[in-house]
Amino acid sequence: MRRRYVSLAAAGLAATMTLTLTGCGSGSGGKDVALTLIAADYGDSKANSSQRYWDGLVRAFEEQNPGIKVDVKVYNWTDVDKKVEELVDSGKAPDMAQVGAYADYAARGKLYGADDLLSIPVQADFTPSLAEAGEYQRKQYGMPFGASTRxxxxxxxxxxxxxxxxxxxxxxxxxxxxxxxxxxxxxxxxxxxxxxxxxxxxxxxxxxxxxxxxxxxxxxxxxxxxxxxxxxxxxxxxxxxxxxxxxxxxxxxxxxxxxxxxxxxxxxxxxxxxxxxxxxxxxxxxxxxxxxxxxxxxxxxMGVADWMMAFKQNGHRAEVGKFLDFVYSKKNVLTFSADYNLLPVTSSASQAMLADDRFSKLHGFLNQLPNAHFYPSNKTxxxxxxxxxxxxxxxxxxxxxxxxxxxxxxxxxxxxxxxxxx
Known part of the structure; x- marks a missing residue:
């Protein structure tokens, strides 16, 4: 799997930004589609809550994709996993969830695979060690979102x-x-x-x-x-x-x-x-x-990653994929990482951070990420x-x-x- 991601990255990395910002038509059948995302809060105050990050990102996405609306609700880490679990168990799964674990939902057959959603250059851009950590039974269901090393x-x-x-x-x-x-x-x-x-x-x-x-x-x-x-x-x-x-x-x-x-x-x-x-x-x-x-x-x-996953229940595969391609653009990944002192989860954003002296104190952590070892979070x-x-x-x-x-x-x-x- 490591070789597959590396070769894909070499072949398609340069096209990432182009593909994520084009093809911005309306939702399925010409009707507006409303997506829901439950996300964790990385901020330590209202002033730097993750809600502010998502609000800005969603505005930019909706301007380019007028047929797709995205509603993001942010919860603190104490509550977010429980909230997603409650929604899934009540038959009201969100389209996407950005939380701490994915394997149980993958094992229950509730998730789209990453390759069902993302364009090839975007999926290939994930840091290989993180992409592998997001696999359940050799298929990637967990898309890394925010990483750190020690x-x-x-x-x-x-x-x-x-x-x-x-x-x-x-x-x-x-x-x-x-x-x-x-x-x-x-x-x-x-x-x-x-x-x-x-x-x-x-x-x-x-x-x-x-x-x-x-x-x-x-x-x-x-x-x-x-x-x-x-x-x-x-x-x-x-x-x-x-x-x-x-x-x-x-x-x-x-x-x-x-x-x-x-x-x-x-x-x-x-x-x-x-x-x-x-x-x-x-x-x-x-x-x-x-x-x-x-x-x-x-x-x-040790490396730690949090995970983005997409639920099949509402059937918005194409729209979710378009949104996630945008989420994982180099600019957006780098902005999120810089805002919350985290490591980028993509090769393109990692390279940009390593080339920028403003992030010099993070370079030591980032250089360790490709060989970091993660929790066995792919095990239920x-x-x-x-x-x-x-x-x-x-x-x-x-x-x-x-x-x-x-x-x-x-x-x-x-x-x-x-x-x-x-």
């Missing part, structure tokens, strides 16, 4: 004060740097947010750093692999056991860890691009590096596995934790769920 953030002022002259490159560096920060009085030398908010993310970051992953190359769960067990035994003994995390990781959520970094109380932590804006707003002088691994850089970083068992990870992994690194036993328990739950959905 890097290690460090506070330059705290590092300098503790006599640390370079950022960590491996786990030995993390340990020695954390010890130096603690000796200098830093409240949280290394923030390890394994609280329930986003445990599944921090868990994957450390799995990758230790040479493991949630799954292997053919999609089989490998949660209790020797690499993963060793990783969490190291965290338990070297960071938590030596009091270098400033408290119990099971009680620390990502949001609080980020706030602590922005307040100058955290020496190091794994973070995504939105932390940059948060830290800069508080005047923190920070740096970022690729995630350190056991003896050098991690084999890969993943929501249960993710929920289990959230409830169990925080305690693993505590004084009473048993990494091997807990990871094996989660592995068994994952295998059972996986087998029941085949």
């Amino acid at each position: 890097r290690l953030f460090y506070n330059k002022k705290l590092f300098a004060a503790a006599g640390i002259t370079a950022p960590p490159q491996n786990w030995s560096d993390i340990l020695s740097d954390a010890q130096a920060l603690k000796a200098h009085g830093v409240k949280i030398p290394f923030a390890l947010p394994l609280g329930p908010e986003e445990t599944q993310a921090e868990t994957l970051e450390w799995m990758l750093a230790g040479g493991g992953d949630y799954t292997d190359q053919i999609g089989k769960y490998t949660i209790n692999s020797p690499e993963n067990v060793k990783t969490f035994e190291w965290l338990q003994k070297e960071l938590v056991g030596k009091d270098l995390t400033g408290g119990d990781p099971a009680k620390l959520n990502r949001e609080d860890a980020f706030a602590g970094f922005a307040d100058g109380n955290v020496g190091m932590l794994n973070g995504h691009p939105t932390l940059m804006k948060q830290a800069e707003a508080k005047g923190i002088d920070y740096g970022t590096v690729e995630l350190p691994g056991t003896t050098g850089k991690a084999k890969a970083t 068992s993943w929501p249960l596995v993710s929920k289990t990870v959230k409830s169990r992994m925080g305690a693993v690194v505590g004084p009473q934790g048993n990494p091997s036993a807990t990871l094996t328990d989660i592995q068994n739950i994952a295998d059972t769920a996986d087998n029941s959905t085949e």
Whole structure:
């Protein structure tokens, strides 16, 4: 699949903008068509709500396509998945939804495939790793919308004060740097947010750093692999056991860890691009590096993507495809990414961002995206596995934790769920 997308991109990328902005006739049979989209909110206030982005995009689209109307309703992340589920279960599916997961709807046969909707150049323009992450049973149903990768953030002022002259490159560096920060009085030398908010993310970051992953190359769960067990035994003994995390990781959520970094109380932590804006707003002088691994850089970083999907129920395939071709034009993808400090999901917008010095602080994150590893969101068992990870992994690194036993328990739950959905 990777080769297919790359070859398509080479053949058709230059035509993307032309095709997305032409062929703008009316809806089916000359009648106006009204499309509905439920979308997630990436803003942190009313002033920068995603509703503003969508309102502007829809106005531009409707001017070029007078026979198609688009109604976009934006919900916060706490409510959006539930809202879509309620609409689908009540027989009132929206034409499109931009949310966190797609596999369950694909498995139930409710979605159009990407190749049923998009022009070839637009579909070929998706970053290949993201396109592959959007596949269910080897067909793409999830169209990536907004992406990020992870890097290690460090506070330059705290590092300098503790006599640390370079950022960590491996786990030995993390340990020695954390010890130096603690000796200098830093409240949280290394923030390890394994609280329930986003445990599944921090868990994957450390799995990758230790040479493991949630799954292997053919999609089989490998949660209790020797690499993963060793990783969490190291965290338990070297960071938590030596009091270098400033408290119990099971009680620390990502949001609080980020706030602590922005307040100058955290020496190091794994973070995504939105932390940059948060830290800069508080005047923190920070740096970022690729995630350190056991003896050098991690084999890969974690990538996260949210998903656009299109439901078959209302039958507006042609109109939805025309709208999504417009959504995924280089200009619109770049605008959205810039507005919300996210990474573009298309090759053309990524190239434009890399060529623009205004986005230099995002370049390190963006360069990692092609080889990033994602949640196994193409597995219908993943929501249960993710929920289990959230409830169990925080305690693993505590004084009473048993990494091997807990990871094996989660592995068994994952295998059972996986087998029941085949």
